[in-house]
Amino acid sequence: MHKIVILDRATLAPQIRVRRPAFDHELVEHAHTAPDQVVERLTGATIAVTNKVRLTVEVLERLPDLKLIAVAATGTDCVDTAYCRRHGIAVSNIRGYAVSTVPEHTFALILALRRSIVGFREDVLNGEWQKSGQFCFFNHPIRDLRGARLGIVGEGVLGQRVAELGRAFGMIPLFAAHKGKSGLGPLYTPWDEVLETSDVITLHSPLTPETRGMIGLSEFRRMKRKPLIVNTARGGLVVEADLVAALDEGLISGAGFDVVETEPPAPANPLMSVAGRPNVIVTPHVAWASDEAQQSLADQLIDNIENFAAGRPSNLVP
Template identity: 45%
Template structure:
């Protein structure tokens, strides 16, 4: 009997080794895979395990043996799901594994901006505290988050997890309705109103055709000038040039993002300019707590086993 070939394209993308499936199989792991290596490495595979590798319709058309894609992430914008459905390829993702990790990171970014932590750390290192005339250095504005209004865009598991934690800290929660919706559903605030009322806007929606460029010049202008924007979702949800301009001109008080439109940022990105104030960028690591990684690798392989046993779990296609 020929054993199903399982190919892992990005073994190094997760800081924990993937366990082997229990179902009999042949196993190949590649630490990294460039775009031009994807087809040759998956040509004989029945199951592909990926993280951020792109599987477009053109790539999938060259993989007649492929029956299943296990995405070791929640987002699946790197896979052409419509093409998978047409070809009968099962696609699974891992939902909920990083609820704690991502929402704690979002809160850390909120605290860092509202307490002006990055600026004060730089001041101390530059000797400003040592030269201060008083015991305290307090020239940068600091705000409490208790009582502030948090608008959450994306009411999935991550959005609701953030809402629970933020409410416990005394914040007021708004869930933004979809942009352009004719009317707001119960429990939601019209998109434009949510932006205008928020002290903090946090993005937790997937990247698709409806959310690409969702936050642009007009949306940033609608926000309060003392508001901040947090993005732990996908970089392309935000018009990065518009955000850079809003921060430099004082249209927005601050922003923090764990994601960029190109990762890693090989090409010039307006948010990486040295003269942008009140901006924190972390390198897409909000999801990487030890607990989240353990849940991720276990679920990724559990989905492979379930598929090979004829009962797929957590299908998105």
């Protein structure tokens, strides 16, 4: 009989139903798990479920019964997958569940920032409309999307869907060639051209050693059209202190970030110092988290566990 331990159930909203696997098992759920609790809670478990709780070499080598780590997310950087490969521990992840929710959140940020929704709302709450003496006022810039150039970094399913939405708004999508590379085919626009000519730049790349810090002050200084920068992918793709400098220097017109390098952010995080500005929106890593997407994730998670127990594992991480 499998013993299944869920380490961080609270990373899914309480209204999301996580069904019981359809085989004989023992199930233990924990809302949160601190690093010093992981080994104790997984001792004797054959299947571990984690979203963000880290399973390092030091943890895994003390868990000889573990057969499957079911990651309740797409990214598997919380698991030492190299150790798992060497020791026969299967790792599965979730795929394709966020194809609507992340692009929609991306455009929620783009629309709110291009039309200065946050600034105008604050003005209304502060009585500026009444003070204006007329039916409208113009304290903030308002820009259409039609005709704007949309630089997309990341050409996977999410980047492609963002491009579709951009075209529906009349934008001109540009898929950025990977930084420092050329000759990648007609789909791609050279990296420097995307930086220099985009009105909006949106990130949909994984965080790897090659992509970490891909946009810093030198890149911001190349952005001739003072674009919006939107990141619904991973913290660490943008150098956060340099982003604040770019805002202060007027190199970009605004920023919409759903992710930061360390989550939750410390009070000293550079983005927290500008999060109250009308041209900055920071959301708490919820672009992925529509009810529909979370339910799809939960269903796929249990499918992966059931398929593994039945001897036909799915969504294995190589």
